[in-house]
Amino acid sequence: MMSQEKNDLITRIGPGTGAGAVLRRYWQPAALAEELVGARPVVPVRLLGEDLVLFRDNEGELGLIGRHCPHRGADMAFGRCEDNGLRCPFHGWHFDRTGQCVEQPGEPEGSRMHEKIKAKSCPVVERNGIIFAYMGPGDPPPFPALDCFIAPDSHVFAFKGRWDCNWLQAMEVGIDPVHASFLHRFLQDEDPDEGYGKQFRDRAADTDIPMTRLLREYPRPDIKVEETDYGLRIIALRHMDDGRTHVRVTNQLFPEAIVIPISNEMTITQWHVPVDDESCYWYSMFTSFGEPVNKTVMREQRLKEHRLPDYVPLKNKHNNYGYDPDEQEKLTYTGMGLDINVHDQWAVESMGTIQDRTQEHLGRTDVAITRYRRMLVNAIKAVEEGDGTALPMAPGTIDPATVRGPLSIDAIGDTDTWNEVWVEADGRRRANCQWPAAL
Numbered sequence: 001m002m003s004q005e006k007n008d009l010i011t012r013i014g015p016g017t018g019a020g021a022v023l024r025r026y027w028q029p030a031a032l033a034e035e036l037v038g039a040r041p042v043v044p045v046r047l048l049g050e051d052l053v054l055f056r057d058n059e060g061e062l063g064l065i066g067r068h069c070p071h072r073g074a075d076m077a078f079g080r081c082e083d084n085g086l087r088c089p090f091h092g093w094h095f096d097r098t099g100q101c102v103e104q105p106g107e108p109e110g111s112r113m114h115e116k117i118k119a120k121s122c123p124v125v126e127r128n129g130i131i132f133a134y135m136g137p138g139d140p141p142p143f144p145a146l147d148c149f150i151a152p153d154s155h156v157f158a159f160k161g162r163w164d165c166n167w168l169q170a171m172e173v174g175i176d177p178v179h180a181s182f183l184h185r186f187l188q189d190e191d192p193d194e195g196y197g198k199q200f201r202d203r204a205a206d207t208d209i210p211m212t213r214l215l216r217e218y219p220r221p222d223i224k225v226e227e228t229d230y231g232l233r234i235i236a237l238r239h240m241d242d243g244r245t246h247v248r249v250t251n252q253l254f255p256e257a258i259v260i261p262i263s264n265e266m267t268i269t270q271w272h273v274p275v276d277d278e279s280c281y282w283y284s285m286f287t288s289f290g291e292p293v294n295k296t297v298m299r300e301q302r303l304k305e306h307r308l309p310d311y312v313p314l315k316n317k318h319n320n321y322g323y324d325p326d327e328q329e330k331l332t333y334t335g336m337g338l339d340i341n342v343h344d345q346w347a348v349e350s351m352g353t354i355q356d357r358t359q360e361h362l363g364r365t366d367v368a369i370t371r372y373r374r375m376l377v378n379a380i381k382a383v384e385e386g387d388g389t390a391l392p393m394a395p396g397t398i399d400p401a402t403v404r405g406p407l408s409i410d411a412i413g414d415t416d417t418w419n420e421v422w423v424e425a426d427g428r429r430r431a432n433c434q435w436p437a438a439l
């Protein structure tokens with residue numbers, strides 16, 4: 001069991017906290033690009049417990065600046081997006097995308113006070129549908145050459161959703177291979193042809209076995225965890241009755257993302273980004289190695305389950321996640337419908353806003369969670385001691401162009417050769433890919 005002190009250390013992310021300092025050394029998803037379209041491209045952003053406002057200026061460039069006006073603190077999210085910057089509606093102070101105050105129209109003529117006024121600002125960059133912010137010290141790190149970043153825009157779809165819980169328990173559900181056999185269990189299999197863009201609805205690897213059946217029939221995976229340049233590789237082996245083994249390869253991308261297969265042609269890179277200590281957004285990039293992604297279908301599927309503009313799931317704790325005991329008896333393990341995001345959301349929100357880890361009992365199958373927490377604690381110590389180079393993917397220690405993939409795939413093969421089967425299956429998928437995915 002964990003001490004309260006350690007639970008606080010690894011969960012709290014506001015300015016001045018240990019885990020917060022680690023997360024601030026990495027680019028963080030701050031908004032979807034689709035939030036900034038429309039006549040007034042301004043959106044409030046709460047990220048790592050800090051209040052900011054994101055806008056696009058007349059030159060089309062992005063700015064992310066402090067939400068409270070440096071004059072007397074009014075809310076810049078209501079600002080006038082004009083004159084190539086953002087203007088506070090209270091007294092008209094005007095800020096450019098770097099946060100520099102460039103005009104104070106009510107101050108005496110000739111005043112140069114504005115030259116000394118600068119709002120907090122963070123570097124921002126847009127990648128395949130997500131706007132990333134860097135909130136840490138010094139220069140931001142380069143982006144690693146992961147599939148989700150190097151695939152063309154046509155092959156990546158991005159979306160997000162809010163969960164009312166701490167980011168760490170949200171991330172930990174993604175590095176827990178056993179829960180898929182229970183939490184996401186379907187008591188009847190659907191037609192895999194109807195499963196486009198949905199998790200666990202494809203056939204298992206090159207077989208006719210629906211993933212739902214495989215997960216249901218083999219609930220005790222053998223789990224292997226390896227440390228890598230980018231975080232952890234997690235391999236779940238399900239040994240089947242016919243002498244073959246199903247291999248599912250997923251990843252923890254340090255510090256708060258996972259990279260997992262969603263179907264035979266698509267992977268998801270999913271960040272669990274703290275809004276503050278008690279809520280987070282998942283941001284996903286769905287990356288296709290096959291056809292371009294059908295963004296219209298993927299977006300419509302997800303808009304049916306979420307409310308804009310804040311991307312709150314329609315099923316949530318206020319309506320018991322749509323829980324139906326009859327459905328739980330006949331169709332799903334949870335009784336909360338077919339959308340697996342709702343299952344995960346229930347699992348992590350129902351722990352309480354910050355899981356009380358002083359009361360938990362980890363099993364053998366929680367091995368990736370244990371290993372991840374160790375990595376996080378080591379990273380917190382390294383940053384405290386001023387050694388940013390000890391962090392995974394730290395600038396200067398590794399060429400970001402060499403951080404590729406990561407390999408995320410479901411494969412089936414002879415039990416004896418399982419460790420080759422998934423590498424070969426991934427290689428075939430990359431060799432046939434329309435964009436330069438080959439490693």
Ligand code: FES
Pocket residue numbers: 069070071072073074088089090091092093
């Ligand atoms: S509070 Fe913003 S200009 Fe005065």
Ligand SMILES: [Fe+2]
Pocket residue numbers: 173179180183184340344
């Ligand atoms: Fe899940």
